[in-house]
Amino acid sequence: DIVMTQSPDSLAVSLGERATINCKSSQSVFSSSSNKNYLAWYQQKPGQPPQLLIYWASTRESGVPDRFSGSGSGTDFTLTISSLQAEDVAVYYCQQYEGTPWTFGQGTKVEIK
């Protein structure tokens, strides 16, 4: 199985400041045949299902604010919230879909400082 490890487990950021979440995979999730990283990011608010934010490591889902961005390749990835808003308080998960079983990171809880 590909193990996904996120850091930190939680972080508190002031409103309007940058939040950065890291995700590391135990093996590369880059496919040379498609030239794509099989990595997605999801946001989960309490009592709700996860919601897709980013796919192919850096493509923003339709309707997702542009303060959310994804970067990285191979085994190291980052989700950045450029200017934290109150509605961004949530748990964020990375997920690899390069090989089954598809696996998720343990989650990073983002709070307001």
Added chain:
Amino acid sequence: QVQLQESGPGLVKPSQTLSLTCSVSGGSISGALYYWSWIRQRAGKGLEWIGRFYTGGSTNYNPSLKSRVAISLDTSKNQCSLKLSFVTAADTAVYYCARGRQLDPYFDHWGPGTLVTVSS
């Protein structure tokens, strides 16, 4: 807009079989090459992929659950089903169904989830 809705018993006894259904509206469950997955989340924990049904003609399960899981499609009812046998308290979780596509297998649509408690 595609919508997914999980349903099934909220309480299952230990050693019995958990059976859930995901009803899909706003589109055909087999109208294209889709992955229909089940994912669960234990209380206060992360997300665990259980398995998927690929409309192209295959199923894949998480090895950790493979001996107990079956996922199927009922195209006449536009539903995807999950069966998990010999459940224990460790199977208590919120169960989600989610959709991916052949060339875009990430989960772009999720159901709201349903809580299943395993208890006598």
